[in-house]
Structures are given as structure tokens and as C-alpha cells.
Amino acid sequence: MTKKILVLNGPNLNLLGKREPQIYGTLTLEMINAQMRDFADLSGMELDFLQSNHEGKLIDAIQEADGKYDFIILNAAAFTHYSIAIRDAIAAISVPVIEVHLSNIHARDDFRHQSVIAPVVMGQISGFGAESYLAALNIVYLKLGGNR
Numbered sequence: 001m002t003k004k005i006l007v008l009n010g011p012n013l014n015l016l017g018k019r020e021p022q023i024y025g026t027l028t029l030e031m032i033n034a035q036m037r038d039f040a041d042l043s044g045m046e047l048d049f050l051q052s053n054h055e056g057k058l059i060d061a062i063q064e065a066d067g068k069y070d071f072i073i074l075n076a077a078a079f080t081h082y083s084i085a086i087r088d089a090i091a092a093i094s095v096p097v098i099e100v101h102l103s104n105i106h107a108r109d110d111f112r113h114q115s116v117i118a119p120v121v122m123g124q125i126s127g128f129g130a131e132s133y134l135a136a137l138n139i140v141y142l143k144l145g146g147n148r
């Protein structure tokens with residue numbers, strides 16, 4: 001059966017491409033999503049994408065993912081650093097979550113060093129630009145027993 005993966009992006013990631021390109025790169029979110037879709041098509045995975053600037057929308061999506069998806073790839077953006085509500089939503093579901101960041105959050109401002117979601121996700125990939133998402137998708141593929 002085709003594996004289903006939900007790719008969730010938080011606030012300001014809709015601005016990728018023009019947002020602080022020296023930190024986040026020049027690819028738009030649509031371009032990153034297209035790269036992920038290419039990988040998924042070759043690997044027999046089905047992707048759904050959601051970007052929201054609103055904490056509640058992300059929480060609703062996480063809750064609704066339970067039982068529907070095999071994995072979630074999540075860039076919670078700034079919510080990473082303080083949203084106990086997103087952390088609790090992740091802890092409440094049984095879908096494994098991979099946390100991704102374009103930038104290396106540990107090499108930036110002190111307030112970005114802490115991820116309140118890190119303790120409740122499977123693991124974190126941080127600092128590889130758009131490749132952070134592709135690395136996460138590759139891990140999903142391997143964890144789901146993929147075989148290209």
C-alpha cells in the first residue's frame with residue numbers, strides 16, 4: 001500500500017525564496033515541495049503539503065493526521081522554540097514526526113537553540129537548507145522499508 005506522508009510548514013515559510021536568502025536559501029517552498037514530490041513519485045510515497053502561519057491550523061493538521069498518515073515531516077519554524085501546544089499535539093498522536101530546519105538552529109541566536117518539540121519527535125534534521133527536507137524524506141523511505 002502507498003505510504004502517506006504529511007509535510008507541514010509553519011509561519012513565514014511561505015516567504016521562502018525572498019526571506020533572508022542568506023540564511024534560508026533562494027528556493028521557494030513550491031520548489032522544495034516539487035523536489036520532494038519528484039523523490040516521492042520515484043519511491044512510491046504519497047505526499048500532502050500544508051503551510052500555515054497559524055498555530056491552531058498546524059495543531060488541527062497534526063491531530064487530523066493520526067491514523068491517516070505514516071509519517072509527518074514538520075518545520076514548525078518559530079513555533080519550534082515556544083509552542084507547547086504543538087509539542088502536546090505531536091505527543092498526543094501515534095504518527096512519527098521528523099523535525100526539519102533549513103538553517104542550523106544550534107548555530108544561531110540563543111533563543112533558537114531550544115526546540116520544545118525535539119523531545120517528542122523521532123529526530124531532528126537541521127542546517128542543510130532544502131536538502132534537510134529531502135534527507136527527512138529519505139529517512140521516512142528507509143524507515144518505511146522502502147526499496148527502490
Ligand code: DQA
Nearest residue numbers: 075076077078101102103112
Ligand atoms: C527555521 C528556523 C527557525 O528558528 C525560524 O524561526 C524559521 C525557520 C528553519 O527552517 O531554519 O522560521 O525553522
